[in-house]
Amino acid sequence: MNTILRVCHLNKSFGKQEVLTDLNFEIQRGDIVGLIGKNGCGKTTLMKMILGLTPRTKGKIQFKGDSEYNTKRNSLNKIGFLLDCKLFEDFSAYDNLKLFSMYSSSFDKSELDKRINMLLKFVGLDSSKKLVKSYSFGMKQRLGLALALLDDPEFLILDEPFVGLDPAGVRVLLDYIVKLRREKRVTILISSHQLHEIEEICDYFLFINGKSIETHTKLGKNKIIITLEYAVPELEQSLSKLVTLKEGQIILPHDMMLLNSILKLIYKYNCEIKEITVSDSIEELFRG
Template structure:
């Protein structure tokens, strides 16, 4: 089943066309890397998926139901982590999740159970510190817990690692990796190594359109080059090199060259 389908989406701000004829889909239970340069339109697209921004044209479906601007019925399927989540600084993580659960109408027992599970998942169990004293990475982890509180079928993360140090990035990626198979994740970023690490599908956004999309491994095979690395025992190497030398061919280096996501990204944009 498709968790998300977008067809012919368009959005302008004044005379600037940010999204033009955007179409792609995300299968259920996949981890989808939504890739693009800063300003490519990733956040604009996510806000339209959430019904917070009105498209000029096109349609969006979440688990087969149409998204309408200002009507957030499809958001019952969705958890959202903005790029800079905001919290009440005087609360602890448990207090904040309890507040979010009450606003969402969850039963008190369900709030306690889900909060305990999620704080363990994000590594904030028994943390009595007020959120105002959290590091950026800790806030991102709490943001993931809040986004997952309602047990969403679709989790949308907008640039969750962009401003983190290497340790913080690893912590967030490890958490998102654990969600594979449990929910569908859309992970927007311009950090390509993060996508290679956890995503099984990608879509590259450039000039308001998807210019490359598909399964990660299939794309790498599709764009693979005819370059090969060969390794021989030392005695055999000498024979091979002797043959090559006789033909006036002296290789300086040989190896298999698998296309990286960075190379594909630069090529398609």
């Protein structure tokens, strides 16, 4: 295991309002991690704290083992982000990258042109003089991704990158994210409400639940949920080692042989079934 980001006992309050409480998690190098939770739960606040844009109230964040990384330009240059990206609409994509490089790029002048052209090719944009104001929303998002990659980051933070994109645009951006991990081993933290899409590419998920955080691995595309009319302790005891039990529900993977075994036990104990549903494993977190 090679930990690139470690968060320890992190708290954030705005005045008397506590937003995040005692967050603890690690992200491993090369992983794609989904950050999910309901609106207003603190996802963007957490991302801004990692970037050093928002001060933390308590706790520690380490990047590559360094808790002082946010005071060092060389360390911060290794973290790219797409977070409410502002573009120069009256300039070309190339000129946008050139302008941003004046403030952040660690590449010297002789390498910079090559770097910019490579990034534009990577995200599927040409280096023509076409102005950004004529771009579609999807093209602007891809330019934002190129800006986030300008300094060749090791860690990339993407906050709701699919907002405003049509299905084709979402697919294109997903492919670029996977390509980044495959070709450059970039570690990626991504927040999104496009749960079906990010479940496809993420290795695991950080779910902000209330003010705390939980880690969830992927359980497969779908799962089966059996809701009983009432709880039966003997049945729950028999099922406890086979499936997940939660508030009168039996939750199991999409496995028909296992489902048949569970149904036999339910009938054995004369339990009444209220409903059986097939539900997306990540979307179900929002209902819990």
